Amino acid sequence: MHHLTLAELAAGLAAGDFSSRELTETLLNRVQAHDGDLNSFITVCPERALAQADAADARRAAGRAGPLTGLPVAHKDIFCTRGLRTSAGSKMLDAFVAPYDATVVERLDAAGMVLLGKTNMDEFAMGSSNESSHYGPVRNPWDTATVPGGSSGGSAAALAARLVPAATGTDTGGSIRQPAALSGITGLKPTYGRVSRWGMIAYASSLDQGGPMARSAEDCALLLGAMAGFDPRDSTSAQVPVPDYAAALGGELAGLRIGLPREYFGAGLDADVARAVEAAIDEYRRLGATLVEVSLPSTELAIPAYYVIAPSEASSNLARFDGVRYGHRCAAPRDLHDLYTRSRGEGFGAEVKRRIMVGTYALSAGYYDAYYLKAQRIRRLIRDEFLRAFETVDVLMGPTSPSVAFGLGEKADDPIALYLADIYTVAVNLAGLPAISLPCGFKQGLPVGLQIIGRHFDEARLLAVAHRYQQVTDWHRRAPAGYA
């Protein structure tokens, strides 16, 4: 049953074809068998999972099951889980056990989902390859010599390997969509404010957004419906009603206007990735959509602006890890200064330190106007260009990532090369828009992702448009050899 989608598993549980305990045991066995190779989990919690599965079966027997009751899920290890380690992929939080659940965790728990464990990630979500984790890199099940993408690489790899049918991720500059693309699964980054950030360890607070990762748009719709909604504990959470995403699937595409940003198909895009994405867009034309060329002229400024704003916010957010209140504390500090420097020096990895230094520099007196303020101005330009495009089109389409999965270690010594992998994703975060990545083909056995970007709070349309494509194609059904 591991190959079934979340929606299919829900139907199987409802029909009594199997119990949540049977399903949970099957997947725990798969994790045991395969995760030694993949390293997609930081923590597995079999006892807790089986207890939750039994509770879900009892709830179903009592006639109180909801659509997600009894279905297994894995949370990115950035979401706080009461009584279970939440590490953010960092040595700094290796021993941290949160005293409370994140809102997302709480909501999926209340829906009756079964938590299998916490997935591996780039340290504090900083990365696009899942190589910066304190717990070692995650391997891509399509080719274990390649990366799964990042920073939600553990969630993406676990889904691709059919270890779990649903997972959570967070996306600050592409961390849901890029690993979804490189691992051949479907992932949605919701509008900023759609999903509560309470209990989600902060990286860059004006950009961070949690969202669903699964194997189909239909599954993402089911998950988003349970995750989304106003939360008084997150001051940036939006007071916008949550539509029934699952019910909105299934519409026809006639009349849909798809914008193709010229800048998303230029230099730097792998020719085979371009071919697969263009073939997918052609499929949409056959389904009745109209294609319109649009321009987002500031696209090339998105990476420089993002890599000033995100590190600036990170340098502030990560100041709390001081060896006093949270996380790793050095042995036998001589004085307070020694406690700070050694605790932070030992607890953070190289990429996190790099970003703290970049961000601190960008915010420092004399440089603030030249870097941070300028980056904020670019951010406004980028947002305005998107909003202008959405005056004439309903969605935008293009590649999620300029290439397929690259080799482990290939970009390890070149942070700029890794940052450039975010070229098509970071602008969406700067503008606070929702976007989905879904599988649309392969290059030499490695998956290619199609990105669809929507208007603010138009997730229902994104999911419906993605679902329509998945009704007529089977890219999302393909499993890596050895994991079918």
Ligand SMILES: NC(=O)C[C@H](N)C(=O)O
């Ligand atoms: N966190 C993300 O969304 C990934 C992005 N590559 C970053 O390192 O900031």
